[in-house]
Structure formats: C-alpha cells, structure tokens
Amino acid sequence: MEETSLLRLISLISLLSRSSAGLTVSPSRSQFFRGESVTLICEDEIRSDGWTVRRNTTRGTRTECGDKWGEADGSTCNITLFPYDTGLYWCESMSGSSSSSSSIQLSVSGGSVILQSPVLPVMEGDDVTLSCRAKNPTHNLPAAFFKNGVFIGNESSGHMTLLHVSSSDDGLYKCNVKGHGESPSSRISVKGQRKTFNFSSAHFSTSCLPPGPAGLPPAGLLSVLHLHFPHGVFIWTQGQR
Numbered sequence: 001m002e003e004t005s006l007l008r009l010i011s012l013i014s015l016l017s018r019s020s021a022g023l024t025v026s027p028s029r030s031q032f033f034r035g036e037s038v039t040l041i042c043e044d045e046i047r048s049d050g051w052t053v054r055r056n057t058t059r060g061t062r063t064e065c066g067d068k069w070g071e072a073d074g075s076t077c078n079i080t081l082f083p084y085d086t087g088l089y090w091c092e093s094m095s096g097s098s099s100s101s102s103s104i105q106l107s108v109s110g111g112s113v114i115l116q117s118p119v120l121p122v123m124e125g126d127d128v129t130l131s132c133r134a135k136n137p138t139h140n141l142p143a144a145f146f147k148n149g150v151f152i153g154n155e156s157s158g159h160m161t162l163l164h165v166s167s168s169d170d171g172l173y174k175c176n177v178k179g180h181g182e183s184p185s186s187r188i189s190v191k192g193q194r195k196t197f198n199f200s201s202a203h204f205s206t207s208c209l210p211p212g213p214a215g216l217p218p219a220g221l222l223s224v225l226h227l228h229f230p231h232g233v234f235i236w237t238q239g240q241r
C-alpha cells in the first residue's frame with residue numbers, strides 16, 4: 001500500500017519533469033547594455049542535453065541559437081547583446097516535440113540606463129529589488145521609478161525594494177536617471193506561492209526503507225518533498241528524525 005503510493009509519487013514526478021525544462025539566465029536580469037554578454041542554459045532534471053534556445057525578435061521568429069545569432073554549446077547559449085537582440089527567449093526540445101519552457105523577455109538598451117529586475121517570475125511574498133543603473137558612472141545614481149507608466153517614487157540610492165510582492169505588483173517597470181535617460185520597460189510577473197507538499201515520514205518508514213536497529217525506522221528518513229511547479233523543478237529533502 002505504502003509502496004504503491006511511493007511508486008505513484010515517483011511516476012508523477014517523472015511525468016512533471018519530463019515535459020518541462022527550466023531556462024536559467026546568467027547574469028539573472030532582464031535588461032542589458034549594448035555589448036554585454038548573457039548565458040542562457042536549458043536545464044532539465046532528467047537529461048542535460050536535447051534542448052535548444054530559440055527566440056522571437058524583430059529579425060525573425062523561432063530562430064535557433066547558433067544559427068545566425070549566439071553561440072550554442074549543448075543546451076547552453078552565449079550571446080553578446082545588441083539592441084536588435086531584444087525579444088522573447090525560450091528552451092525547446094530538439095526532437096521538435098511540443099516540449100518547451102516558458103519564455104523570458106530580454107531587453108537590450110541602446111541608451112545609457114537600464115533597470116535591473118528579475119527576469120524570471122517572482123514568488124508571491126518575496127521581496128524584489130529593482131536597481132536603476134547608468135552606464136557611466138557605474139555606481140548607483142538617484143533614480144525615478146515607474147510602473148505601467150505611472151511614477152511610483154524617487155530613490156536616492158537608485159534601488160527600490162518591493163516588499164512581499166503580490167499579484168498587484170505585476171506590471172511593466174522602468175526607471176529614469178536625470179541627465180542620463182530612461183531604461184527600457186520590463187515586466188515583473190508574480191506567480192502564486194510555492195506549492196509544498198509535506199509527507200510525514202510514516203508514509204515511507206516501513207515498507208520503502210530498510211528498518212533501523214530494533215525495528216525502529218532508520219534515521220535520516222526521506223520525509224519532505226518539495227515540488228516547485230513553475231519551471232518543473234523539484235527538490236528532494238532528506239529529513240532527520
């Protein structure tokens with residue numbers, strides 16, 4: 001009985017992970033100055049290869065990394081960015097099946113101000129820091145911040161922190177540094193809370209793991225399983241009794 005539920009759980013996990021890849025962006029932000037480099041990595045818990053980065057820009061749709069833009073190395077794509085690289089990027093399985101990750105927006109400024117904001121969706125309840133950066137000088141200057149075109153505040157440090165974000169913080173953000181100019185706009189999307197399932201160690205103790213001394217459940221039982229759905233990421237946690 002307990003063995004059956006564990007098997008079901010494992011099939012559920014493989015089902016979830018097989019159909020999705022996560023896209024990692026390094027450095028992790030959505031805006032770049034002309035000439036900066038970015039690395040996009042397609043990560044999959046099961047296979048590390050078999051994914052390719054594709055994009056939609058004004059120069060073409062669904063074009064593949066390594067073909068006219070970017071340098072592909074397995075499931076990794078390196079790009080030296082220019083304003084025409086602004087667009088949507090995602091991972092797609094090479095087999096051409098319907099598997100793909102959610103897409104991200106990268107914006108390359110032709111000007112001298114960028115907004116550093118999270119490129120991946122943020123979780124409800126997280127604190128999110130927006131940084132307004134000028135190209136020169138590189139230290140942060142006082143900046144004005146805007147959400148959906150509406151002024152939301154001046155920050156002398158150039159940083160604005162949104163505390164405990166909720167869906168109402170979802171929107172298009174940009175900033176402005178006096179005498180330097182305005183950044184492109186980037187969307188901050190807020191996802192629902194992490195879904196965490198807790199399984200009591202009792203579910204796993206007797207039939208799935210070898211018994212400990214004197215028939216007691218062994219120490220270090222697998223007791224907690226977190227499933228992070230947005231990018232198909234899952235983490236096993238070893239629980240101590």
Ligand SMILES: *[C@@H]1O[C@H](CO)[C@@H](O)[C@H](O)[C@H]1NC(C)=O
Nearest residue numbers: 055056061062088089090103
């Ligand atoms: C890329 O562009 C194609 C053609 O317009 C469209 O069908 C597709 O949905 C776009 N992909 C993304 C991730 O927006």
